[in-house]
Amino acid sequence: MSQPVSTKPSSFWSRLPLAFSAFVNTLSDPDYANRLQRMNDAASYPPAPVAAPAPAPAPAPLRVATPDAALQLLSxxxxxxxxxxxxxxxxxxxxDADIGAAARVVHEGCGKVLREHFHIEPVREEAEGSxxxxxEGFDASAVRLxxxxxxxxPFRGTLSHRGWRATNVLLPKLAEAHDASVLAPAEVEL
Known part of the structure; x- marks a missing residue:
């Protein structure tokens, strides 16, 4: 079991037997002498200054996304x-032919919603395959490697997708009492 190391300076008289023991061990044990020399060298030369690591960038504050706009788009x-x-x-x-016909209706309707309510442009202007x-400093939120x-x-590569960016959103205003969670009302034929 090791003894706790004291942090207060040792007195001359308590260091004297330690010095004598170190003297005798240095003369009689080459390994001890080498360890003592390394400790002495380390104490004689202060360590080279180490550059402090750059502080990590602060995380971007998160904003709460309200579901109303997403529900409105889904509606x-x-x-x-x-x-x-x-x-x-x-x-x-x-x-498959029936699914394809239905997919055409969905495709056309989705395109209509996007054209009427969003201005969408490509993130990159180059042709795909370019x-x-x-x-350095490229916008990592706009380009995924x-x-x-x-x-x-700098990174060199081939553009596999131009990406899309909404430059304007034109969703209709909602009445204060509107329940956006009702995406499509139930229909009852009379």
Whole structure:
């Protein structure tokens, strides 16, 4: 069991037997002498200053996304494209031709909603398949690196998808009492 190390300076008289023991051990034990020399060298030369690591960037503050806009968009996609009906339907009983015809209706309706309520532009202007260079400081939220990602910028690669960015959103205003969770009201034929 080891003894706790005292942090107060030792007196001359308590150091004298230690010095004598170190003297005798240094003369008689080459390994001890080498260890003592390394300790003495380390104490004689202060360690080289180490650069402090750069502080980690502060995480971006998170904002709470309210579901109303997402629910409103889902409601528009249901109204114009019957998207929820299409995705909730069990398609195993239908022929591929029937599914394809339904998919055309969904595709056209979704396109209509996007054109009417969003201005959408590509993130990158280059044609897909083009060689591109991403310099240091590129916007990692707008460009996702895939494949063998090693090292640091500049990165050279092939544009496999141009990406999409909404430059404007034009959702209709909701009445204060509107329940956005009702995506499509039930229909009762009289």
């Amino acid at each position: 528009l996609l249901q109204r114009e494209a019957r998207l929820i009906d299409f995705t909730q339907e069990n398609l195993s009983a239908y022929a 060689r591109v260079v991403l310099e 895939t494949g063998n990602v090693v090292g640091k910028a």
